[in-house]
Amino acid sequence: MKLKMKALVPMIAIVIGPLFVSVSYSDIAVIGWQTFQNFGGNNNTGISDSTPDTNSTYDSTPVGSNVNNWYLTGTIGPGASATGRRGLGQATNNTFLNGSTFGSDLNIVDYTLADGSAGERIGPFGGSGCSSWKFGNNNNAFLQGDFQVTNVSDYYFKLEKVHFDARGLAAAASPNELTLKYLATPSNLINVNTGTEVQDGKTFYNNVWSEKGVENVSQGIAAVINSSARLAPGDSASFRFLWSGQTGGGQAQIDNLAFSGTFLDQNDGFKPINPWDLTAVPEPTSIAIWGLVGLCGFSQRKRRAS
Numbered sequence: 001m002k003l004k005m006k007a008l009v010p011m012i013a014i015v016i017g018p019l020f021v022s023v024s025y026s027d028i029a030v031i032g033w034q035t036f037q038n039f040g041g042n043n044n045t046g047i048s049d050s051t052p053d054t055n056s057t058y059d060s061t062p063v064g065s066n067v068n069n070w071y072l073t074g075t076i077g078p079g080a081s082a083t084g085r086r087g088l089g090q091a092t093n094n095t096f097l098n099g100s101t102f103g104s105d106l107n108i109v110d111y112t113l114a115d116g117s118a119g120e121r122i123g124p125f126g127g128s129g130c131s132s133w134k135f136g137n138n139n140n141a142f143l144q145g146d147f148q149v150t151n152v153s154d155y156y157f158k159l160e161k162v163h164f165d166a167r168g169l170a171a172a173a174s175p176n177e178l179t180l181k182y183l184a185t186p187s188n189l190i191n192v193n194t195g196t197e198v199q200d201g202k203t204f205y206n207n208v209w210s211e212k213g214v215e216n217v218s219q220g221i222a223a224v225i226n227s228s229a230r231l232a233p234g235d236s237a238s239f240r241f242l243w244s245g246q247t248g249g250g251q252a253q254i255d256n257l258a259f260s261g262t263f264l265d266q267n268d269g270f271k272p273i274n275p276w277d278l279t280a281v282p283e284p285t286s287i288a289i290w291g292l293v294g295l296c297g298f299s300q301r302k303r304r305a306s
Contacts, residue, residue: 027274030056030111031072031149032102032163032258034122035131036090039077046086047133047145048077053122054102054258055114057153059276064154065233070114071153071275074259076133080146081183081238087135087145091253094130096167096214098123102258103163103218132167135243136175136251143175143246146183148238149259151231153275156264159189159229159237163218163258168209168243174250175243180205180219182239189237193227204239230264 032054039048050073057071067073078084100121101107109119123130135143151157168176182189184200191198205219221229231237237259243252264270 027056027277028160028260028262029072029157029274030054030102030106030258030260031070031074032108032111032256033074033076033133034108034256035129036076036133038090039086043089043091043134044137045089046077046142047089048079048086050075050079052114052258054108054111054119056111057276058112058114058116060116063275063278065152066275067152069116071151071155071263072149072157072259073152074147074149076145076147076257080148081240082185083146085141085144085146085240087133087241087254088137088139088142088251089134091132091134091251092130093132093253094123094126094128096125097132097165097253097255098125098127098130099165099214099216099256100124101163101165101216102256102260103161103165104216105218106163106258106260108256132253132255133257134251134253135241136246137249138246143243145241145254146238147241147257148187148236149231150236151233153263154233155273155275156233156266156270157231158262158264159221159231159259160261161218161220161259162204162239163256163260164254165214165216165256166207167212167214167253167255168207169212169250169252170209171212171250172246173248174246175252176209176245177243178205178207178252179203179242179244180239181242182237185238186236187238188235189229189231191225191227192230198225198229198237208245 034053036047037049039046077086182202189198265273
């Protein structure tokens with residue numbers, strides 16, 4: 001029995017279409033805080049915040065492991081480490097910090113909010129709703145703050161950068177030195193070259209302010225450990241801010257704190273993959289289209305010859 005061309009073309013597309021599908025997994029994953037929630041009832045009780053404002057891994061129809069439709073989660077304060085350092089609390093000043101980027105190189109509005117809606121700047125410079133994480137009052141606990149990212153997907157996550165904006169002061173009464181360190185407990189960030197966890201207390205950033213000002217930092221992980229770093233499914237990476245150098249009750253602040261990186265498919269040679277795009281149906285490439293044309297022409301010739 002002969003098949004009509006109208007029936008044949010869809011059948012060919014179904015059979016060979018997947019062979020020519022071209023998918024780009026170039027998007028990075030970004031999870032970060034533009035605002036900060038207090039641990040207690042006022043702005044001097046430290047920060048406890050497990051609801052990042054930005055989370056580009058939100059998926060309305062998730063595939064595989066996830067938490068509340070996210071493939072990455074994050075937390076600041078008590079849940080971020082064994083000691084859960086939480087800094088001094090929230091500052092609401094709108095005359096400093098509150099810029100448009102996470103660190104030096106991520107435009108905040110380019111990445112979706114945690115509910116999947118379009119990226120938005122929450123509490124912009126000079127506007128309302130401004131929020132930053134403050135440190136100080138010459139108390140060791142108030143000068144330290146812990147934060148964490150967790151991979152809750154089915155894939156490995158290559159942690160590439162930690163982003164933040166930091167405001168320090170040179171005045172003796174205020175903190176003027178900032179250090180960013182890795183916390184091995186409860187983390188498991190693996191150095192790919194050595195196959196072992198990143199060293200506990202490893203310093204990823206240090207700066208001393210000689211005058212009042214803001215540093216927009218996007219600190220690469222590989223640049224420090226001379227290797228890429230990965231989180232297996234279910235693993236976390238925790239870090240600690242440590243401010244120092246003050247002799248009085250002055251304060252310093254952190255804002256626009258984020259992690260960025262790329263998901264990798266461990267079952268396909270650690271090639272980049274976006275879990276939130278797995279349900280998408282990309283269009284065939286021109287190669288596939290020409291393949292269809294060729295097969296259709298072959299079928300037409302066969303029909304005329306029969």
